[in-house]
Amino acid sequence: MVGFVTLVPALCRSFTRSPRVVLGFLLTVLVIILTPRGEILRGAPDRGRLSVVLYVFHFLIIAPTVDFFKPSCLPIADSDSLNMTVRVGKFGQMGMKPMGSGMSKLEALFSHPLYNTPTPPIHEDDWLLKVKPKGKARETSTQMWVSDSDIGYDSGHWNRSSGSHPPWLRFHLGISRWQLYPHLDPNMASLVQQLSTHRIVSAVQKSGGTQLKLVMSFPNYGQAMLKPMKQERDEETNFNLYYFSDFERHNAEIAAFHLDRVLGYRRIPPAVGRLVDVVTEIKDITTDHKLARTFFTSPVNNVCFYGQCSYYCSTEHAVCGRPQNLEASLAMMLPDPSLATRRTWRSPWRRSYSRSKLAVWEKDPDYCDKVKKTPPYNKGTRLVDLIDMTILDFLMGNMDRHHYETFEKFGNNTFLLHLDNGRAFGRHSKDEPSILTPLEQCCRIRRSTLLHLRLLSLPQYRLSDVMRDSLSHDPLFSVAPLLSELHLSALDRRLATVLKTVSRCQERQRSRHGEGDDDVIYDDVTDYKTLVKHVAPAG
Numbered sequence: 001m002v003g004f005v006t007l008v009p010a011l012c013r014s015f016t017r018s019p020r021v022v023l024g025f026l027l028t029v030l031v032i033i034l035t036p037r038g039e040i041l042r043g044a045p046d047r048g049r050l051s052v053v054l055y056v057f058h059f060l061i062i063a064p065t066v067d068f069f070k071p072s073c074l075p076i077a078d079s080d081s082l083n084m085t086v087r088v089g090k091f092g093q094m095g096m097k098p099m100g101s102g103m104s105k106l107e108a109l110f111s112h113p114l115y116n117t118p119t120p121p122i123h124e125d126d127w128l129l130k131v132k133p134k135g136k137a138r139e140t141s142t143q144m145w146v147s148d149s150d151i152g153y154d155s156g157h158w159n160r161s162s163g164s165h166p167p168w169l170r171f172h173l174g175i176s177r178w179q180l181y182p183h184l185d186p187n188m189a190s191l192v193q194q195l196s197t198h199r200i201v202s203a204v205q206k207s208g209g210t211q212l213k214l215v216m217s218f219p220n221y222g223q224a225m226l227k228p229m230k231q232e233r234d235e236e237t238n239f240n241l242y243y244f245s246d247f248e249r250h251n252a253e254i255a256a257f258h259l260d261r262v263l264g265y266r267r268i269p270p271a272v273g274r275l276v277d278v279v280t281e282i283k284d285i286t287t288d289h290k291l292a293r294t295f296f297t298s299p300v301n302n303v304c305f306y307g308q309c310s311y312y313c314s315t316e317h318a319v320c321g322r323p324q325n326l327e328a329s330l331a332m333m334l335p336d337p338s339l340a341t342r343r344t345w346r347s348p349w350r351r352s353y354s355r356s357k358l359a360v361w362e363k364d365p366d367y368c369d370k371v372k373k374t375p376p377y378n379k380g381t382r383l384v385d386l387i388d389m390t391i392l393d394f395l396m397g398n399m400d401r402h403h404y405e406t407f408e409k410f411g412n413n414t415f416l417l418h419l420d421n422g423r424a425f426g427r428h429s430k431d432e433p434s435i436l437t438p439l440e441q442c443c444r445i446r447r448s449t450l451l452h453l454r455l456l457s458l459p460q461y462r463l464s465d466v467m468r469d470s471l472s473h474d475p476l477f478s479v480a481p482l483l484s485e486l487h488l489s490a491l492d493r494r495l496a497t498v499l500k501t502v503s504r505c506q507e508r509q510r511s512r513h514g515e516g517d518d519d520v521i522y523d524d525v526t527d528y529k530t531l532v533k534h535v536a537p538a539g
Contacts, residue, residue: 104469105461105465106262108461109466110184112461114448114451114452114455115183115264117525119178122176122178126178126410127173127175128172128175128177128335128340128409129172129335129340131173152201153220154219166222167187167191167193167194167222168194168220168221168222168332171187171270171332172335175334175335175340175407177410177413177414178414179265179266179415180268180417182266183264183266192270192272194218194222195224195270195272195330196274197475198218198219198222199218199219200216200217200218200281201217201218202285202287203215203216203285203286203288203291204286204288205288205290205291205308206225209309209310210310210311211227211230211247211248211311212228212307212313212319213225213309214228214307215333216281222332224330224332224333225333226329227248227249227250227253227329227422228250228276228326229250229251229326229327229328230247230248230249230250230312230317231247231249233251233482234484236426236428237426246400246426247312247426248422248423249423250328250329250422251273251329251483252396252398252421252425252426253271253329253422254271254471254474254476254482255396255424255425255467255471255482256392256396256398256421256424257269257331258467258470258474259392259395259396259467259491260392260418262466262470263388263391263449263456264448264449264452265388267415267416267417267418268419268421269332269334270331270332271329271330271331271332272329272330272331272475273330273474273475273476273477273479273482274328274330274476275326275327275475275476276326276327277324277325277326278303278326279303279321279324280324282305283295283303290308291305291307294308294318296315296318298318301323302322302324303320303323304318304319305318307319327479334417340407340408341408342405342408343407344403344404344405345404345405345406346402346403347386347401347402347404348371349361349390349437350401350402350403351402353402361441366441371383375412380412380413381446381524382412383442383444384445384522384524385415386404386416386438387438387439387442387446389416389418390435390436390438391436391439391449391453393424393435394432394435394436394494395463395491395494395498396424396425396491397424397425397427397431397432398421398435399432399435400423404417404418404419405417425483425487428484428486428490431490431493431494436497436498436501439502440501443505443508443519443520444519444520444522445502445520447523447525448524448525450521453495453498453502456495457492462492463492463495464488467488468488471483502520506520
């Protein structure tokens with residue numbers, strides 16, 4: 001019996017590679033040889049002696065073997081439940097990585113052909129910003145830009161070479177007509193590191209807006225928008241609050257950036273979580289006197305402040321450290337409007353922002369027919385661009401999309417900026433179908449968007465799993481997950497709703513015009529037949 005129990009795991013896996021197993025084996029042999037007969041259980045018969053020996057053998061050999069090695073002798077689970085091993089990310093955060101494939105869910109998704117379709121080269125006029133051409137010979141000596149460092153900023157020496165540029169400048173110079181940053185951007189790691197770790201030299205309140213926001217400056221002249229923690233991650237928005245009275249959440253800004261990237265949009269500036277010292281990184285360095293006057297110490301000795309804004313800027317709604325550390329999101333600022341003017345557009349499906357009135361689109365089911373005849377939605381990609389944004393908002397439960405922006409340089413032929421997402425991810429227990437009204441009324445969607453959505457509905461690329469993996473790379477993950485499991489589950493549920501809506505549109509199209517879905521699908525995929533082999537429709 002002992003020999004049988006010993007040989008089975010040995011044949012399954014060479015267990016002698018583990019020092020723990022070798023030690024366990026030797027101790028077991030010693031127990032058998034050195035223990036006088038009858039003394040193991042103070043006079044127990046041979047059957048009891050043998051049982052104890054087997055128990056010792058199990059705990060010292062079998063258990064470590066199963067724990068340490070892949071259990072090839074045990075029943076094999078399906079490919080979606082591969083054993084997971086923990087890895088430490090670039091900034092110390094924990095992520096999950098499948099042992100079998102060697103790639104995490106996020107890495108597998110970003111390696112998919114759909115995310116790596118060849119793109120045409122970007123023409124010079126399609127870059128948002130340009131580095132000045134090299135000057136004449138007499139100007140060469142002044143071609144290098146040199147900063148002063150007498151107020152906490154670094155002494156910067158930048159020239160036309162991208163290697164001399166700080167991460168924020170490389171991000172600005174990488175913005176094109178089609179996206180804010182490229183897929184698998186090599187600059188992203190440096191950008192995230194700057195946002196999460198670099199010294200803050202200035203903090204002032206951002207003017208405008210309804211809630212408290214700060215502009216943080218770094219020694220290399222980069223700037224980021226800070227939104228402080230106002231609500232616990234697991235806390236749902238009060239159902240008695242109107243959408244325009246909701247808090248802005250720091251984790252919503254971070255999660256929105258990750259979701260936008262997972263969907264393949266890349267239209268939200270990078271946003272990162274950070275623990276900010278309220279005293280040394282805000283109070284002691286701010287030059288904003290109005291902000292400085294709002295600091296106080298709470299009855300439990302936490303340092304708090306509330307700033308000046310339209311909503312929730314009072315001692316009753318103060319932002320407080322614990323006692324000085326404050327969770328916040330830091331989103332990379334876009335180029336200054338003096339360099340890259342942005343145009344603000346009112347959304348055709350803007351809500352009434354009234355407690356009693358409905359917007360026109362809420363009363364007219366044929367409202368989209370009018371929108372389709374109105375510039376800029378009557379030609380180009382503007383309508384499907386807006387549908388893309390609608391899908392993003394529905395997935396994260398954002399009802400606060402009253403305007404959107406574009407870079408004026410590119411006219412109407414460019415992407416929409418998905419900015420200001422703080423009111424997303426407020427409720428996981430309830431979906432808001434009215435957010436999907438543009439898709440429901442217009443029945444129009446990009447083929448590439450639909451392919452991405454179908455891919456993310458497959459078990460091996462499940463949206464919740466990919467988002468969980470992606471968010472695990474954020475520095476605040478070491479404090480707590482950025483989204484609760486209930487919010488992640490809601491993403492899968494809402495994705496299924498979007499796909500069902502598209503299916504209804506296609507069925508409606510076929511019932512009216514027979515075969516074909518040309519009126520539903522905007523075909524922006526050149527090699528559709530090749531890609532569709534890799535993306536099976538959701539069942």
